[in-house]
Amino acid sequence: MTYELPPLPYAKNALAPHLSEETLNFHYEKHHRGYVNKLNQLAAEKPAWAGKSYEELIKTESGVVFNQAAQIWNHTFYWKSLSPNGGGAPTGKIAELINEAFGSFDAFKEKFSAAASGHFGSGWAWLVRDDNNKLQIVSTHDAGNPIKDGHNPVLTCDVWEHAYYIDFRNDRPKYIATWWNLVNWEFANSNLKP
Amino acid sequence: VSTQSTGPLHGYHTMFAIARSALRAPVRRTFAASASASVHTLPDLPYDYNALEPHISAEIMTLHHKKHHQTYVTGLNAAEEAYVKAPTPKERIALQAAVKFNGGGHINHSLFWKNLAPTGSPETKLSGGEFKEAIEKAFGSVDAFKKELNTKTAAIQGSGWGWLGYNKATKSLEIVTTANQDPLLSHVPIIGIDIWEHAFYLQYKNVKPDYLNAIWNVLNFKEAAARYKEARSSS
Numbered sequence: 342m343t344y345e346l347p348p349l350p351y352a353k354n355a356l357a358p359h360l361s362e363e364t365l366n367f368h369y370e371k372h373h374r375g376y377v378n379k380l381n382q383l384a385a386e387k388p389a390w391a392g393k394s395y396e397e398l399i400k401t402e403s404g405v406v407f408n409q410a411a412q413i414w415n416h417t418f419y420w421k422s423l424s425p426n427g428g429g430a431p432t433g434k435i436a437e438l439i440n441e442a443f444g445s446f447d448a449f450k451e452k453f454s455a456a457a458s459g460h461f462g463s464g465w466a467w468l469v470r471d472d473n474n475k476l477q478i479v480s481t482h483d484a485g486n487p488i489k490d491g492h493n494p495v496l497t498c499d500v501w502e503h504a505y506y507i508d509f510r511n512d513r514p515k516y517i518a519t520w521w522n523l524v525n526w527e528f529a530n531s532n533l534k535p
Numbered sequence: 536v537s538t539q540s541t542g543p544l545h546g547y548h549t550m551f552a553i554a555r556s557a558l559r560a561p562v563r564r565t566f567a568a569s570a571s572a573s574v575h576t577l578p579d580l581p582y583d584y585n586a587l588e589p590h591i592s593a594e595i596m597t598l599h600h601k602k603h604h605q606t607y608v609t610g611l612n613a614a615e616e617a618y619v620k621a622p623t624p625k626e627r628i629a630l631q632a633a634v635k636f637n638g639g640g641h642i643n644h645s646l647f648w649k650n651l652a653p654t655g656s657p658e659t660k661l662s663g664g665e666f667k668e669a670i671e672k673a674f675g676s677v678d679a680f681k682k683e684l685n686t687k688t689a690a691i692q693g694s695g696w697g698w699l700g701y702n703k704a705t706k707s708l709e710i711v712t713t714a715n716q717d718p719l720l721s722h723v724p725i726i727g728i729d730i731w732e733h734a735f736y737l738q739y740k741n742v743k744p745d746y747l748n749a750i751w752n753v754l755n756f757k758e759a760a761a762r763y764k765e766a767r768s769s770s
Binding site: 405504510 | 602606632735
């Protein structure tokens, strides 16, 4: 079994002008695909873990194997957390849950943005839920993934510099502000416990 | 005005003592009623922003120095000021991550600018002498040294630095890496290579090996040899 790069949910220019086609080209074709290629290279040695799902690898592996599997999973989740039709205020169940957990959408937006822009170094900002759909904001470092800690991810924002450097240079806060124009509330709702 | 050698900042002072030579700006610690802390400043680049072309672009050098390094300096000043004012251990501990991150960023980048030199300048030649011999002894050859430093630096997952460091305990040159903006404390820094994406992305995108090969054209071996000599003599 070889690991495959899941298709991008939209065309590479679909998130412009917020995120450029150039960014998606490099981020998806080089970084995301690079992790898949590397995992396949490692799996070719036929180690015991070869063929396991990304979730399993995330939960049971460490080091370079974990890094590839987690980053493949993280990026797939990131593409889905964005949508050409995204942005604006949340709708549906997620809107209620946000108000319950954070008081208001604005309060949630402020906290999530702070977590994303304030993270030292490479990593990810996540909205996660527990089994009761209680929402929480968590940050992971480098390739870290919150399912390893038993969280259920709802949305994510990539804060590795490669995610924003082409379009925003060093201005991570401006990138985060742009992320809010693309956030996929439909996807967020689909990650809640029914 | 006095520098404290005991008290809540002692460990922090020790950490900075090791990297003190990297920070040319005077570090004044005042514990007057206003509790104002030290004021770090962005050191000037020893060359023009375009001096490392075509190996490292002017655009990268400009952003790297004026934006990234400046942000660490500003952040460090703010973190230290808050730290000095923090009334409880708990509050000081909560601020330590910001001090470490910004302080490390300032130390590392201050060292970095000096271990680079303009393209084609004499400093970029590793000439024969004590330092070159030490490298050949430690790694077999200069090529082997380059390969090991580049390989280990490229292998860093996430953001960090690759270093040629001098181990005072064993009196040897070794390749070590640090994560994020952690300063190199276990060894005396001789050469540091920034592998944060901001150091190379605009020019090299995801192709780290190309950046790592290119930077060898602009490493300041004269500075490295001087650091090595000083490290050896202060053992």
